[in-house]
Amino acid sequence: MAGKVLMRGTHVLGEAAIRAGCRAYFGYPITPQNELPEYMAAQFAKMDDAVFLQAESELASINMVMGAAMAGARAMTSSSSPGISLKQEGISYIAAMELPAVIVNMMRGGPGLGNIAPSQGDYFQATRGGGHGDYRVIVLAPAYGQEICDMTRNAFELADKYRNPVMILGDGMMGQMMEPVVFPEPIDPKSLPYKEFTLDGAKGRPKRLIRSLLLDMAMEEELNWRLVRKYEAISREIVDQEMYMVDDAELVIVAYGTAARIAKGGVHRARKMGLKVGLFRPKTLWPYPYEALAALSRSVKKIVVFEMSTGQMVEDVKLAVEGRCPVTFYGRPGGIVSTPEEIARTLTSAYHTMQTLGTAGAA
Amino acid sequence: MAGKVLMRGTHVLGEAAIRAGCRAYFGYPITPQNELPEYMAAQFAKMDDAVFLQAESELASINMVMGAAMAGARAMTSSSSPGISLKQEGISYIAAMELPAVIVNMMRGGPGLGNIAPSQGDYFQATRGGGHGDYRVIVLAPAYGQEICDMTRNAFELADKYRNPVMILGDGMMGQMMEPVVFPEPIDPKSLPYKEFTLDGAKGRPKRLIRSLLLDMAMEEELNWRLVRKYEAISREIVDQEMYMVDDAELVIVAYGTAARIAKGGVHRARKMGLKVGLFRPKTLWPYPYEALAALSRSVKKIVVFEMSTGQMVEDVKLAVEGRCPVTFYGRPGGIVSTPEEIARTLTSAYHTMQTLGTAGAA
Amino acid sequence: MKGRIEINKERCKGCGLCITVCPKHNIQISQEINAKGYYPAAFKEPDEQEPEVKQCTGCSMCAITCPDVAIEVYREAKDESSSQSDE
């Protein structure tokens, strides 16, 4: 079916996953992402080659995903902030075992139990590996319904290609909001290439082993450097961002996901007021678009970072900018969703103080 | 007792905790830190006001610590990498509830099950909050037996003062190695001031409530900013580092914990060869000594970061340096413990390429 | 024994559980909606029209059952009741 459909983000993600050939979902309820497992439960109930299992916990879910991935499936799990914290050990194992897996985090207000409103407080956890050891998770941050669809398809492709966990990082609003979406043609899982690591019985071949225990330090070091090389390749090959009205911009606002679409509205309004402002929106949070932003930092006078948190991505921005221009931060944590007007005001005042004091003072 | 005693790091930590008035330990076995719970079990068995409980898991342990802290105790838990990943949800709650707690991570090789050799792969997790939401954990990184003792005492003081989780970040070698230590006088827990948040029954006072659920977004945002203000105060008040032979140094190596003492050995040898090199050792990893390092980056020609990982703290170094001088990285992940000679070689080659090419190329 | 109940109409959520347990059929859902938008329960004195409605005995079944603790029950002390035993 080509036509546009109006669907909420969680359902878009579920449908896109199924069309990407995902036939194994393991999860545990948590607001604001319950509509995703509910969608999978309903759809998979109609299919005979698909597994939906509500696990006893997030811990169990991520480990079931690990097993399903070992068995060769395109497997996924989803949760929200506290539940994602519980998956960190498992994610570290999946990364170490170099297994493909897709993990969805629809962030909510935190820390702790917090609330169920949209938030972006899990950026560090997602991009710096909340789990133990040197590993990276590919992190995709959709800002529009259609992007949820496209990035979900891509998530499964990247997971298989690089044998690495991929996280789709959204928030309550991304998950609940409905927008028109056009879905791609479905992939038949049977048409996907056989994965050489698959554990399906040592028939007519040597036994296979999937593990992360490497008591020999030299072997462990070797794994670590192999992963580094893989991560470097990923950084070269998939880093992605949207740049909006940046060509003549003197001030650029950097934001991702929900915050980015609101920031774009702010840029709009500011432009109407004649301010030369633009938006830089990372679509991959890891790998982060350091080069593109570094280049931009050479042409603009100032950068404002906007997050629905007290300031996390701002560090990546600073790592990219390396002091070439002042970087300031504007944040609304705890589930507050700013209005485009509010961002326009922020841009205006930042714009006017641009010439005067302008050191990189983040919140 | 004043006199020096020769004790292994884990035992030093345990004894120092007891002398700091810790009377509640909850943990779960994992190498290489088992000697710590074993020490607590042995000591607490002799005391009638102390609780040692081997929990059914790391998850249970951190939540028992949460409960013990609510009840007003100086409580602690300890583990190593994979076990610490499982504590992330609990740590996020403890930070959100603003409860004091001490968490020990004796890092091992990772990711995944990895191995039990000394490693520093959990820096991101420790300093960026492996858990969900905007929160920070105070992270202390001892490099010597005596420092384990002193930082442990300090950890409990800081936890109570700021009502915040404090992590002592070591590694297998820190934990196993014996060095001479002089212990401070013990604190009698009964002599510690009563904590106003203590849950001990609403007798002759209004009921108390400890929670992290703040469904109202404005309240959640308010908590988040209150935490930020607290974190800013902590950053001002406790940040700490050792600077060794940096005054005339043209090249400085930055390292912490085990890596730092080896780096110091490397600096020694390099100095003997007449190279103007020095060591910058952060003792607090969060808050990170950005200012001191920034200042240093103005006087030196180059900075080499050495970690027993594929490069994590190097980001904090770059955040401090802001491109003022080239920052390069040397790492040995997976449990490999470099020799001072190896570091001396690294410093030498870095020193000689200093004038020539010198961009911040991290592994 | 003679009794009476008072229903806090703002606390009541109109779940109707009290109605099902009252042995004397002394409770019914009232017509006017309360501030929260619920149709609360109301106490019903016996009258000719509805023979099944008997005198409330203050047995407290309704109050015990009420999830929202919206019911308070009153009962005549022994003596009072005896003095009015055949009303």
Next chain:
Amino acid sequence: MKGRIEINKERCKGCGLCITVCPKHNIQISQEINAKGYYPAAFKEPDEQEPEVKQCTGCSMCAITCPDVAIEVYREAKDESSSQSDE
């Protein structure tokens, strides 16, 4: 029935469990240490000195018990044994 066992002295860790289960006392710990530093078990043929040591029957008790699968057991096929039934 007549049997015999072969003990892989490099695999043996000298745990001694086989010795405790052998009904014929055909196993003992040998004196020379193996590469791994263990004193391995060794098969013992019957001899006058030690009357309690009987003929190995190939019952496999030792092999079943050996944690390190260090024991292989051989037994005379029916016919052979019968032909030598009264040895």
Next chain:
Amino acid sequence: MKKVFSRPKSLIDTPFHYCPGCGHSIIHRLVAEVIDELGIREKTIGVPPAGCAVLAYNYFDVDMAEAPHGRAAAVATGIKRVRPEKIVFTYQGDGDIAAIGTAETVHAANRGERITAIFVNNAVYGMTGGQMAPTTIPGQITTTSPGGRVPLRDGNPLDLSEMLGIAAGSVYIERTSVTSPKGIIRTKKAIKKAFQAQIDDKGFSLVEILSPCPTNWKLSPVDSVKWVDNVMTNIFPIKVIKDVA
């Protein structure tokens, strides 16, 4: 006439946020009545984890400690071990105690922690909007078992209380329901016995209470009560499972 039924002291005089006919409301009142009658309000600490009843801390006039989802038994253990003279109870839903909190619950019971667990079994995840719970019964429709729970695919309902009966450290375990005055009175007795077992330092005590969730069952409060009595009790029979207190 004199007042013969009124609100317990330990229950703060404020409206509940629970849905009409929700069992949580009744159970809150019963726990408060027991706390009043045992005179332990000033030394009691309640531990409600995530769940519809996480806000229980707004209703009980005793010290309250929120717990992460599933970890109530661990948090309560931490509190009780540090303050053995206090009375500590958890207030957990089926999802909390029998799914994500299985390990913490089983081990607290097996250790014989001196705590009392109020286990509210409403056969569904209430707070999150009606997903399948470990106690959802075969055939029951939930948002994650849209065609009804199929044991072969979705697993069987878990007899947690029966399992806890095997735990060496548990001393009193009973299953009741709050679907009738009789059941409510029995439930209160059970809760009282459970707290008494803790006061007497006997061991771990638990009361599993079958409790209506009209909202997620998509039934009226009155029909919900019937469903508990006619359907749910077949899988979760009302009975004293263990009593060595």
Next chain:
Amino acid sequence: MKKVFSRPKSLIDTPFHYCPGCGHSIIHRLVAEVIDELGIREKTIGVPPAGCAVLAYNYFDVDMAEAPHGRAAAVATGIKRVRPEKIVFTYQGDGDIAAIGTAETVHAANRGERITAIFVNNAVYGMTGGQMAPTTIPGQITTTSPGGRVPLRDGNPLDLSEMLGIAAGSVYIERTSVTSPKGIIRTKKAIKKAFQAQIDDKGFSLVEILSPCPTNWKLSPVDSVKWVDNVMTNIFPIKVIKDVA
């Protein structure tokens, strides 16, 4: 003479890393013999989590998947759900299956996952150097119960297998020991029944095997065997706990 006893095919011909007299070694051989006899080597997948036997993947000549400590049942569930035609078994220690893995184990059993769990109960945390396990018996000295386990302080040994017997999805659960040829033969029979239950698609099966850990018990292999028979079996009686396969 002809060879009447030799190494099973499914057991790779390499020396074990286990200590002298360690029960794991015997149990490995028995599992391999059963796999041979059932002719399922080419469709079997083994799941050993962290524990002394995590290196089991070096010994079995079948596909092997390491699991995080305590999560073997979940990993096995993921594999089996995706490949229902394969035979999946976990190989877990007492700490793994009865402490950190309690929830995963209870729920896999209750769901009736078609997997087989080999539960090696050596009453101690072997790999980590002899700490108290959920199955450590009262009075037993371990590195975290230096004066011997005191149930009131340290908790009681957990009867996990009995609890799993209550789980609706479990079909075969037996407790055996490998302390004598008789026990070893019985254990092998039990393991075979457990695998057969999976082959027959009956449900969850488990064999709990009392197994010596001479190193951490600080006993000779011979005395360790005696300790199991004379002491451990009093707490963990040898018996068929459930058989509806």
Next chain:
Amino acid sequence: MSLKIVFSGFGGQGVLMMGYVLANAGMHADKHVTFLPAYGAEVRGGTANCTVVISDEEIASPIASLPEFAVVMNYPSLLKYQNMVKTKGRLFMNSDLIAEKPARTDIEVIEIPANTLAHELGNDRALNMIMLGAVNAACKIMSVEALNKAVETVLEGKKRSLVEINQKALAKGREYMLSQLKAA
């Protein structure tokens, strides 16, 4: 064109469907649209609300801080939204369930006896489409065809049979509104 509409009432009133149908109509008309339902604990207590944004340009935020229009189906909703509506904006209220009028004078208040009209139509549950028909007629948001098509999209599958009555309801609401406007 870019407008935000809030729909609010209690559960049974089909509030979400109003917004969903309108948003679908906007989509069919190739507009940018977002539909954001309230979720989670918010929904407790049986109140429901949703926000629809329809625009020619990409939509920044699906949240209506200052909606042009608000449609309130019961009294609590009136209290919640009357002060949110933009100056010169319009507030549509179900006069059958709401006695009082809002205090504000800087907005246009339009009363629609939705329950009554639905009853006349012979289907009490159709009050939501009646309301929507009226709102659309008053504000000329979408074409009649677009709304009717949207109803078909929304009710495809099992609910097919309900299409006709809902389209009738849209029409009836429209008629009522137009007659009122003439009257005025």
Next chain:
Amino acid sequence: MSLKIVFSGFGGQGVLMMGYVLANAGMHADKHVTFLPAYGAEVRGGTANCTVVISDEEIASPIASLPEFAVVMNYPSLLKYQNMVKTKGRLFMNSDLIAEKPARTDIEVIEIPANTLAHELGNDRALNMIMLGAVNAACKIMSVEALNKAVETVLEGKKRSLVEINQKALAKGREYMLSQLKAA
């Protein structure tokens, strides 16, 4: 002064105590010392080893990549450490359990019949202190008093009774070594 010594053997031989006593002696002499025992899986299979570093300066690494001295109590240990010792370094071996000699010629190999000497002393378990006494005599690491005091520290409390025999063992090892050196 700064030297690294590795002690290795199997469990029963009291290898760790050798290092522990020496490190304590170093501490009492106000030197910088580190003592690093092998741990975890390394220990499986019953082999034990530890490294002691004694120095006038702060010690960078407690690991002995190139130890000055190695003390090997059994054959596997010889194989493991013979090639690690620094050129011109010394390798002490328990000649009672090790028949072969190491191939290397750039190090000094010193054989000590530790088991025999211990047996002579009437305490087979004292072989570790005999070895240590000998090593210390040969390398003049610590004063006799320092070692004796260290033994007391290490064996304080329940093990008090063992102090004397262990000090005797240190002395016996020392005598043996000195006599050998004279002989040479």
